[in-house]
Amino acid sequence: MDFKQLFDFSRSTHTLASIERLLFWDQETMMPTQGIDIKTMQKKELAALIHHRKTSKEYEKLLSQFIALDSGEILNDQLNDDQKRSLELMREDYHKMKKLPVDFITEFAEVTSKATHVWIEARQNDDFELFAPHLSKIIDHMKKKADLLGYINHPYDPLLDEYEPQITTQTIDSLFDPLKKALIDLTQQLSHHSIPDQFLYGSFDRTAQFSLNTGILNNMGLDPKKVRLDQSAHPFCMPIHPTDIRLTTHVQDAGFYQGFSATMHEGGHGLYEQGLDPDFFGLPLAEAASIGIHESQSKLWETFIGQSFSFWKGYYPIVQETFKEQFENISLDSFFHAINAVRPSLIRIHADEVTYGLHVILRYEIEKAFMEGKLSVYELPEFWNAKMHEYLGIVPHTNAQGCMQDIHWASGLFGYFPTYALGNLYAAQLHHTMLAAFPDYNVRLENRDFKFIREWLLQQVHRHGRRYYPQQLIEKATKKKLAVDDFLSYLNKKYLPISARA
Ligand code: ZN
Secondary structure, eight states: OOHHHHHHHHHHHHHHHHHHHHHHHHHHHTOOGGGHHHHHHHHHHHHHHHHHHHHOHHHHHHHHTTBOTTTOOBOOTTOOHHHHHHHHHHHHHHHHHHHSOHHHHHHHHHHHHHHHHHHHHHHHTTOHHHHHHHHHHHHHHHHHHHHHHOOSSOTTHHHHHHHSTTOOHHHHHHHHHHHHHHHHHHHHHHTTOOOOOGGGBSOOOHHHHHHHHHHHHHHHTOOTTTEEEEEOSSOOEEEEETTEEEEEEOOBTTBSHHHHHHHHHHHHHHHHHHHSOGGGTTSGGGSOSOHHHHHHHHHIIIIIITTSHHHHHHHHHHHHHHTHHHHTTOOHHHHHHHHTOOOOOSOGGGOOTTTHHHHHHHHHHHHHHHHTTOSOGGGHHHHHHHHHHHHHSOOOSSSTTTTTSOSTTTTTOOSOTHHHHHHHHHHHHHHHHHHHHOTTHHHHHHTTOOHHHHHHHHHHTGGGTTSSOHHHHHHHHHSSOOOSHHHHHHHHHHHHHHHHHO
């Protein structure tokens, strides 16, 4: 039998999934409000169709002609390496899919849908008691999910594996422990300084902001024939196919920087999707390696590049030209310091580069404690506040600003948070490697030349898709194992001089 038959079947399934993503994009950007009912019906129909295809006898039969589903042995010696690796990953996905019964998936979808609904109200009214029983149910489901997926060492391992294949709780501990200590130290050293930043806020024309944002995407190398930028409440990147990527940003009158920075972040995600090989669409080789690797691409552009002095040396004149009134009399130095101020804050999504990791580690430790049965839902607010105090030196006045600030737990995303911090660690190693590979790296940035970065990332990360597991991919690209050193030396090198000058 021809591999093409299996490829065709899988590509059809992926095409349906691409329509599902297009519906999501439409809902968040263009859909009139009353379109919600038909949209829900459309999404439900498609989801059922996709699930059916992925677990169908027909697919199982096709797949098992090339790879033994139990042992993983490749059954056809005519296949090339790309095809063999695709089969291994397809078998892995198939088993994961089969381990979660349809009843569990349907019930879990209902539980999280209700919980998300309640979470919105509970957060609005700062009513943790209202949310607690729903969170409790979700944790029960997480424990069940871990049992269904199976694990050897820790019940959190299979949850992590969903988003970051092959990483374990033990590895995360070995990274997060030294990271936590160093970040707490650095935060304490840096957060005494008050840095003026009032010029970042005021009134900024939205049309001008939008063209500034489109401009940076073009400079980064996102192809306008394949990528579009729109507005949504929360910025996101929705890949339909390597030739059709939907990005959104959120521009506000009150300031241009948050929207600009969000655009660079989503642009980094977009470049990754644009760099996947369209010829493999339908196979795992045209899929991103993991959520953490995806986040490394967005963080690299948003912070490592987009908050660097060299970048702004080249880009600040454009911003000054666009917003003359606001920035005419503000020096590059003042601007650079303002966007890099380190301030412990309550809300993760607004956190700076130094404190961000502590927010993530806090959630990781809570999720792990839930899974180990060491923490009950009713102890959560107190536990949260104690950790905030220990790590960041501040305590929220409300649970809305504390343990109910993120939607992740209500939507059942357990095991997801660590990928945010892993993204920074991966990005730091890639950044470090690029600095060594291109001695004129900073000069190029000053000249707004980003092509070499995009091309390097394409070769080292994007074009591989899921060919390598995340840690393997990083080890191949950076010639060393995943560790916290590069991230910490990056932070020290950047922030200690800022603090000395402030
Ligand atoms: Zn992201």
